[in-house]
Amino acid sequence: MTTDEPGSETARAKSFGAVAAAYDAARPTFPAEALTWILGPGRLQILDLGAGTGKLSAVAAALGHDVVAVDPSEEMLSLCSRLPGVVTMVGAAESIPLAHGSVDAVIVGQAFHWFEHARALPEIARVLRSNGVLGLLWNYADKVVPWVRRLDRAIMGDDFLGGKGDGFDPVPILEQSGLFSPAETTRFRHWHDLDRGGLRQLAQSHSRVAVMTESRREAVLEQINAIYESTARPPEPLRMPYFTSCYRTRPSDLANYRRALDAPVAPPL
Template identity: 45%
Template sequence: MTSADDRDEMWARRAGSFGSHARAYAEHRPDYPAAAVRWALEPLGGSSLGRSSLEVLDLAAGTGKLTAVLVAEGHQVTAVEPDEKMLAELVRRNEEVRALPGSAERVPLPDRSVDAVLVGQAFHWFDRDAALPEIARVLRPGGVLAGLWNYGDLSVPWVAEFDRIGHDGTNRGVSDVDQVMPDHELFTGSARATFPHVHRRTAETLVATVGTQSHVLVAAEEERRALREQVLAFLRARPETAEGEFDFPLTTHVKRMTRA
C-alpha cells in the first residue's frame, strides 16, 4: 500500500517535472479558446469589442499557452511562473509580456494591483489554503479569478478510448472543478461554463502531447516507451487519426469567482 508520504513525494515530483521539457510542452500542449477567456472576464467588460484592456495576471503561466491568448485579446498581462525553465520558454515566445518568478502561494505583485487572475491547467498544483487568500490580496475589489482546464471531449467515442489508454486516472480526479478550485469566503458569484475547442494534431504529435503529461514525465523510460507505442498503435488503427492532420476534440471547462 502506498503511504501518504509516498503519494506526496510523487505529487511533488510530478509538479516539478515540466521544466526539463519546457520546449516540448510549449510545442505540443493546446492553447485555450478565446471565447472561454472572454467569458471568464465578462464581469469586467474586456477589450474584444473595443473596450479598454484589463490588467490580467496569468498565474502558474507555464510556457505561456494562456498568456498568448490574453495578449491576442488585447489585455495587459503579467505572467508568474515558479519554474525558471518554463518561464524562460514563456519569455522566448512572448517577449512583450512582463514575466516574473513566483508562485500561487507567494505572488510577487502589490495588493489590489490586477483586475483578474487567470489560471490555466494548474490549480490542482496549488496549496489552495494559502493560494486563495494570496490571489484575493492582489485582486482589486470586484476582480475576477478564473480557472481553465482543457480535457478531451469524452462524448466522442474514439477520444474516450484514447483517454482511457493515455491517462493514469489522476487527470479524471482533477476534472472535478469545484473540488480543485473550491468556493471561498473571499470570493462570490461562483459560475461555471464549458466551451468546445480543438487541437490540430497528427498521430505522432498527439503522442508527443501525451508525453508532456506529468505522469508520463516521471515514469521510467521503458514505461514511457511502451505507452508511446500503445498510443501510436491505437491512433494508427483509427480512421479518424490514421493519416495526416486531424482535429482532436477538446472541452474547455471554466470556473470564475469575483473578489468580494
C-alpha cells in the first residue's frame, strides 16, 4: 500500500481540505476558559498552528489577542481568513513561516498528533519568545453517554475504543524533546448542539470517513441517520457532550539558548 492510499495516515492527514466546509460547520469550538487557562491575562501575539478553519483562532481573537493562523491546507484557510482579527498564512508545523522569537504563544487545537514532532517542536521553540507558552488542546466526545458511544463506533469502525482513554498524550513527546518545561494539564466540559444535517457533517469531517469509498461512506451515514432518529427530540437540538483536554508548557533553558544562538544577526546600520 502506498502512503497516499485510502486509510493511510498520510491520506487521512491530507483529507481535511476536501471536507473543510463540513469540518467548519459541524466540529465544536473550544471553551474560552480553556484558552484563558493556557494564555493568562493580557493581549498576546499568538500563532495558531495547524489552524484549520479557525475554530481555535476565533476564540483567541474574541479574547482580544492578535492571531496568525498557519495551516498547510489552502481550503481550510480560505474559511479561516474570513474571521475578524485573524491573519492567515499557508505553512507547516515543520517549517513555520515566522521569525525567531516572534510570538508570545503557540496554540494547537486538534492537530498536534499530525505533526512530525522531531522537526515541529524545534520550530515551535524557535518562534516562541523566551517567556512564551505552548498550549495544546483536544476536544473529545464524552463516550460515557450511550448514544455518543454508538456514534463513535459508527465513525471509527475497527479503531473504536469505546470509553477507554482520553486519546493522544503529548507529554512523553514534549519531555523527550528537552525543549519544554514539564507540562501542566487540565480539562473543561462543554456541549455542542447539532441537528440532523450537523450530525452527518460531523461524521463526514472525520479523516477516517473522508478517505472511504463512496459506498462505505454512505453506509456509515445511514448509521448516523439511525442514531439521530433514535436519540433526537426535535425541535430541540441534539446536545453532544465534550471535554477539552488542555496542556501548557514553556520553552526550556535549552530552547532559549538555541534560539539566541541561531537568531539572525541584524545587519550593520
